[in-house]
Amino acid sequence: MKFSYDTSKLLQELGKDIFEFGNQKVWAYYRRMDGQKIYFDYYFEYPDTSDFEGPNDLAKFDKSVRDEVPNFGRQEMSANDLYELLKDENETI
Numbered sequence: 001m002k003f004s005y006d007t008s009k010l011l012q013e014l015g016k017d018i019f020e021f022g023n024q025k026v027w028a029y030y031r032r033m034d035g036q037k038i039y040f041d042y043y044f045e046y047p048d049t050s051d052f053e054g055p056n057d058l059a060k061f062d063k064s065v066r067d068e069v070p071n072f073g074r075q076e077m078s079a080n081d082l083y084e085l086l087k088d089e090n091e092t093i
Contacts, residue, residue: 003033007086017044023080030073
């Protein structure tokens with residue numbers, strides 16, 4: 001069984017990041033449903049980190065995700081690859 005998930009807002013947000021910063025590395029967050037990865041969020045490593053607190057940002061983001069989704073996975077990939085996965089996930093079955 002293949003699941004679909006409304007990722008339209010996430011696609012829009014990621015599209016803006018790609019447009020502004022290019023095809024950067026992201027950490028894609030997912031949960032498994034019957035063995036299928038369902039992507040639901042991402043952490044974008046912005047090139048100019050002067051507005052951020054440094055390397056602990058990813059750990060803080062993990063904690064905020066864990067508060068809502070205790071059993072999540074995280075996978076490193078390009079922003080474009082995640083965008084394509086989210087488009088596929090967004091399709092109505």
